[in-house]
Amino acid sequence: MKAPTEILSCDVLVIGGGGAGCRAAIEAARCGNSVILVNKFPIGRSGTTITAMITYTGTMGQLGICPDDGPDVLFWDVVRGGHRLGNQDLIEVFCRGARDTVLELDSWGMKWDRVDGKFTATRLPGQTYPRGNHRDAITGMMMQRVLCEQVRKHENIRVIDNLMVTKILEDAGRAAGAVALDIASGRFLTFHAGSVVLATGGAGRLYKVTSMPEDARGDGFALAYRAGATMMDMEFQQFYPTCVVFPTSVRGVMVPGAIVYPQGARLINSLGEPFMHKYDPIRKEMATRDMMSRGMALEIAAGRGGTHGGVFIDCSKVPDLVAKHPKSFGLFKSIGMESFDRIEVAPGAHFSIGGIQINPFCESNVPGLYACGEVATGMHGANRCGGNALAETQVFGRIAGEQAAAFARYNAKTDFCEEDVDKEIARVRSFLTGESKETPKELICELQELMYKNAGLIRSEESLLNTLNQLVDLKARASDVKAGGGEKYNLAWIDAIDLQNMIQIAELICVSALQRKESRGAHFRLDYSEPDDTFLKHFCITLDKQDGRTITSTPVIRTREEVES
């Protein structure tokens, strides 16, 4: 029997309504195309962009603040911050574009923080000059708000909320549309599109401890991979060092370490001793995120952590915590945390560095399929520098929108195979009928535990092979999982669909991490604990016709000769 589905047609389909997706939709609409922008939950109130608190990279030299700063200084900061693994063609584009996006958002009503009319900027570790622009401590939320306003101004953008894309449709290897589930009604929609932009964000929720919101489950990685896109640098997952692990109601909330240490906060193990000097003797608690996270993970692994798997941050000497940090310490207080002298914290997954391989036109290797923002990869290398994630969404969102619009204009729409639609709907609906002993949510929790313990910050050949083995078992159980509860807003159904994606991404991470027999930036191998420049290359994975993985490596793209500084 053929399942009834509504078919919607557009020039450009944008999947994901965060910073990158909104910016892509705006640009495609400006080019005169009809655009459909879909988001898994209510747009403007979900996704990752709104959770970004503070910094947005813009080069202040051009804004008249640090005259010596500019795209060239930023270029080397990003190259070195990424441990020389970032593709420099993308970094060039980013550095030249970042400043203009600050001004563009300003013209749209962003109202960046200013003193005497001049932008104020924070200097983050690894940055030569202060260039982290901000708006109060809700930069991401404000950005999302002005972007949504711009989206609304374009009559040729149709926004659809609560829509979960489960498959990219292809025709002869070219992206031709998508199949999606309307979460509220349980009905399916089919999109017939001239081109598709993926802007679905990262996959921090693969890990038990993460600073990422509930929907950062990496849908886009799985969609792209199954559509034939090349996935690159999947082993690189950035962790933020100090995320709360208990109480679990605030698990993942970030304690702003770099702000509170200079005010007297201490990071200690379960014996009450400071420990960072053992891992980074000079910078100690002010080390970069990757070194902090590594030090904390090693201390916890050595058995000097607390009962919830973290170490402790003692903020008892820091004044005005609740007033100054309402969205972290204020939240802790309101759920009943009485003192801040022993908050248990551990590194939490913060940014998925790896993802869909793109070129400076945001093209994936699949014609008609574009990617921007966290779901894409290439510019950050082995470690993402603070402030670059938000700016990346705007620089590359604009390019993805413009290029996808051009592709849709100059290439006649092709027809996807209706059989593919029927098959996909049958696959997704198969989780609805029948019963299973385990719930999808239980299996997601098991996956998150497994990935955090074995394939998170500290990895080894043994732990990665072990994880891959356990994933085989989990995958078998996941394919049989069932979600009772009907078709309407059935979270278990969504979890069941997500679970299949998440396991697929977890496999890619482990396979890629096994290849990289060195330690660099966010990737740390116990069995190869030093950087090794023979690995100054990217590992890429594609799905081959037999449903197997093809792993290749590709050189780092360099545009400039490095000058010793």
Place this chain on the structure above:
Amino acid sequence: MKTKTIQIKVLRQDPSSGQEPAYQQYTIESYPGMSVLEALQTVYGKVDSTLAIQGYACYRLVCSLCTYRVNGKLVLACRTPVEDGMVIEPPPKRNVIRDLATEIVTER
């Protein structure tokens, strides 16, 4: 960790079913520091996976999607400690999709 068995009541409904909304009581283990949001997630995850709550949560007071009516008062569930006997309902004046999942209308 001190845990305590508590009961919470959730107003459940499916407007398309033609049936009247009804309260359902759930029993869970709570601990000091558990929020209403975590309690609802615990019900969904461990007790009754057919309970519908908003599927997204930001955990840092920016999305406000976890706005529910708790004991008659509109609160953010993520910042409200759960207590025995609490009654949890969807916010009034919102179109209910199912149970605590409601339509969020952003002007456009």
